[in-house]
Amino acid sequence: MSVITSVAKEEGEKKEKKIEEEDVKKSAANNDKGSLEVPTEKMSGAKINDDAKTTTTATDHVQLLPNGGVATVKETPSSDALTTSKPKTNKAPQLQPQPDDPANSVSVSMLSYHEFTQRYADTVEKFMALDSMDKSKDFLLQNAHILLQENASNYLLLACLEDEMNGFHDKMKLVARQSQIISSIADLAKSLKLHPGNVIHPFFQRMQNKELYAGFMVAVEEFIQRVKARAITKRKEMDEERAREIKEQGANAEGAVDVADMPLEERLGPGGLDPMEVFESLPESMQMAFESREKDQLEAALRAMTPEEASHHMKRCIDSGLWNA
Numbered sequence: 001m002s003v004i005t006s007v008a009k010e011e012g013e014k015k016e017k018k019i020e021e022e023d024v025k026k027s028a029a030n031n032d033k034g035s036l037e038v039p040t041e042k043m044s045g046a047k048i049n050d051d052a053k054t055t056t057t058a059t060d061h062v063q064l065l066p067n068g069g070v071a072t073v074k075e076t077p078s079s080d081a082l083t084t085s086k087p088k089t090n091k092a093p094q095l096q097p098q099p100d101d102p103a104n105s106v107s108v109s110m111l112s113y114h115e116f117t118q119r120y121a122d123t124v125e126k127f128m129a130l131d132s133m134d135k136s137k138d139f140l141l142q143n144a145h146i147l148l149q150e151n152a153s154n155y156l157l158l159a160c161l162e163d164e165m166n167g168f169h170d171k172m173k174l175v176a177r178q179s180q181i182i183s184s185i186a187d188l189a190k191s192l193k194l195h196p197g198n199v200i201h202p203f204f205q206r207m208q209n210k211e212l213y214a215g216f217m218v219a220v221e222e223f224i225q226r227v228k229a230r231a232i233t234k235r236k237e238m239d240e241e242r243a244r245e246i247k248e249q250g251a252n253a254e255g256a257v258d259v260a261d262m263p264l265e266e267r268l269g270p271g272g273l274d275p276m277e278v279f280e281s282l283p284e285s286m287q288m289a290f291e292s293r294e295k296d297q298l299e300a301a302l303r304a305m306t307p308e309e310a311s312h313h314m315k316r317c318i319d320s321g322l323w324n325a
Contacts, residue, residue, distance in 0.1 A: 109149050116151035123147070124155050128175045136181060137204045144197040153182055164231040173224055180220045239280075246291060271319020278320040282313060290322065 111119070123146050130136045140147055156179035163172035185203050189196040206212045268274060279287065283305075289298035302310040317323035 108145055111151065113151050113154060116149070117155065120146045120152070121155070124152050128156065128159060128178050130178065131174060133204065133207060136178065137200065140181075140185075140200050144200060147182060148185065148196040153179065153186075156182065160227045161231055161234065164227050165235060172227060176224045176227060177217075177220045180216070180223055184216060184219070242287065242291065268320075270321060271315075273316060273320035275320040275322050278316045278322060281316075286313060 108116070108120075123143055127136070127139055127143070127147055130139060146152060156175060160172050160175045160179060163169075163175060181203075185196050185199055188203055189199045192199060192202075207216065279290065282290070283301065285301035285304065286298065289301050302314070305313075314323065
């Protein structure tokens with residue numbers, strides 16, 4: 001190769017290299033000026049799920065080679081850089097449980113006994129009057145959040161005692177059975193380590209077994225006997241308290257004399273009857289009226305009786321001196 005040819009070739013390569021460098025500089029300048037010649041983006045491996053939408057793109061970038069040439073390099077950004085959170089759909093607001101909703105049983109248990117009776121006495125009274133096991137089960141399933149509370153158990157116990165003391169023995173026995181249904185469900189839940197509401201069905205299924213039902217009724221009868229014994233004790237306590245109050249009232253009255261300290265012949269009334277004996281034989285409503293010295297209360301007690309019964313008691317009160325005709 002001649003020197004002239006070699007020099008010409010070398011000059012040509014330099015000129016070509018210079019032209020390529022100028023083209024690259026022009027391209028870069030156009031990009032800086034906001035030219036429309038932007039890198040081409042191609043969708044590659046787009047991926048969508050329920051929570052986020054990920055889009056991956058390949059971008060062309062220009063790179064100078066060591067020999068002065070130009071090459072195009074494709075770069076794929078990481079998926080993390082292109083992941084954007086998809087707006088979550090707003091869910092419907094949760095409704096707050098209503099006072100009688102089973103989900104609100106915790107709030108029912110927080111009530112005091114007085115608050116509980118004000119709100120739910122009618123519900124407990126309806127349960128007390130159910131004479132059928134099937135009806136009791138259905139009613140319990142609807143009102144478990146009320147009836148399976150300690151306040152409801154206490155209400156049933158006091159109702160049994162009150163019915164027995166007022167002479168409503170048959171009613172007391174029915175209430176005693178209903179009370180034992182509640183107690184048995186609570187005991188079963190404790191043994192199975194479950195919420196009482198979850199053992200209503202298992203309890204009544206057990207009652208389909210004759211032997212298990214017989215055992216349940218034995219427990220009911222034992223409970224009835226305890227109620228009767230407690231009623232006798234309670235009546236005695238009330239009588240003693242009443243006598244003490246009468247004595248204290250008499251001692252506090254000016255110039256009062258304790259009738260019990262008087263000889264029998266001196267305390268007999270105009271009709272020859274002992275006022276203490278007559279007082280103790282009166283119905284409780286009349287005793288309370290005499291103790292309170294409220295005439296309206298005595299009249300109300302008499303109106304609640306038959307005319308014959310009211311006349312009988314008032315005659316004895318007059319004859320004993322408890323009431324001045």
